[in-house]
Amino acid sequence: MQPFLDECRAVVGDAHVLTDPQAMAGFLTDWTGRWTGHAEAVIRPRTTDEVAAVMRICSSGDVDVCVQGGNTGLVGGSVPPSAAATGRPAVLLSTTRMTDIDDIDTVGRCVGVQAGATIDAIDTHAARSGLMFPIDLASRESATAGGVVATNAGGTRMIRHGNTRAQVLGIEAVLADGRLLRRWSSLVKDNVGYDVPGLLAGSEGTLAVITRVLFALASPPPATTVTVVAIDHVETALDLIGLLRSAGLTIEAAEIMTQAGVDLVHEHGQRRPVSTSAPFYALIEVSGVGEVESEMIDVLERADGIVDAVLEPGPARALWAARENHTEAISRSTTTPVVKLDVSFPLRALPEAFGELSAIEGLVGHPCRAILFGHVGDGNIHVNLLDVPPERTEEITARVFAVVAVNGGSISAEHGIGRAKTAWTHLGRSEVDRTTMRAIKTTLDPQGLLNPGVLFG
Ligand SMILES: Cc1cc2nc3c(=O)[nH]c(=O)nc-3n(C[C@H](O)[C@H](O)[C@H](O)COP(=O)(O)OP(=O)(O)OC[C@H]3O[C@@H](n4cnc5c(N)ncnc54)[C@H](O)[C@@H]3O)c2cc1C
Structure with a gap:
């Protein structure tokens, strides 16, 4: 690999071709800790021309390339496979030095x-x-x-x-x-x-x-108001979104958490958004042109099924923290790499799906904890399974995807397929669809150098 690495160094500079295992370690394990890969080097170009030159060198040397940005992806796509997986050498191309932002075009937004x-x-x-x-x-x-x-x-x-x-x-x-x-x-x-x-x-x-x-780019909303409501049923969150829309308010965000999730973030130092306990909590942010807060109170008073509610003017960061700290609290609390499955359902099927997914933790022969949260307005549930023995990962994943398939959902709402879900793409895409995707891949990357093992397995 020495001549190859020297060519790369000539393009990006010695300091930006990392080969020291300690310097590379942080790049080679993904955010979840579930995937660790192998690379001959981490290459950190600064410009598009440098990326193009590095790709030409990799292409002529038959070297695989895994592209990485912030390495926050949750499906293992941002790290290369292990050394044995493709039989070819691989490098990790990191974009962390490519941070320029142009002046804003305020007319074209x-x-x-x-x-x-x-x-x-x-x-x-x-x-x-x-x-x-x-x-x-x-x-x-x-x-x-x-x-x-x-x-x-x-x-x-x-x-x-x-x-x-x-x-x-x-x-x-x-x-x-x-x-x-x-x-x-x-x-x-x-x-x-x-x-x-x-x-x-x-x-x-x-x-x-x-x-x-x-x-x-978009215009920021005028005044916003954020509520967190404690509720007994997922349907109540969906009904509330409908009522707020009918009242002329714009939904800026609509999230859902469960009691187990809120308890967990509380254990990790986050204050509870609402003092009353309930099976679910919905966080809804709305905007509007009038008296947004009083309009929201009016809707909350009319809505059925709300056990308790708090309201704060936006951005209401403390209320949001209860939701946003879920991912961090989960990864600090699990005893094995968390099994993260990001799935979506038609809104009509969401309450049923929540029930079926909550029951998953009792279905494997080893105690595990299921923490569900997500973007309720989009029908998107993040299923987090903690303490799953690594050898049970496939089995429990298949169980979750069976719930998805039966309820007409998708096995990837927003995180992608990565390395985590390649075995299940047939659940959401037909044979012809997958063949078409493969044909596009082969046309653009005939040597199969870019992220082998991601998306197609
Ligand atoms: C706390 C937390 C919260 C999150 N919340 C959300 C959420 O609400 N919604 C959501 O969708 N995701 C969420 N994610 C997942 C993650 O942040 C997103 O998938 C994000 O888009 C990944 O960006 P990244 O720069 O970290 O990409 P990486 O993790 O570095 O890479 C992700 C994938 O993109 C590819 N890639 C990266 N850069 C390039 C490039 N320049 N060219 C070609 N391919 C590239 C990689 O090869 C890999 O397959 C969350 C993650 C965490 C840790």
């Missing part, structure tokens, strides 16, 4: 960013021009532009603005052979052929290395 810019940095930059980045997730300080596009992230504002694909106006990406693909226009109406930027959204590093993205 968009911004161009490099792939390694974090969601928090993009939003902070947009806020200086009175705008906001419509994608928001609890991993905002690490998750990158390239990562949210590659996973087509949803997040807490999805119910209001749509997923990441909906925010992508233009894209610049380097193909596996080093060629540059650039479609960069702030036109919101532009129907010349296939939606290639849209195709790269959700491609999980298997089609190209995204180097820059032109994102649409």
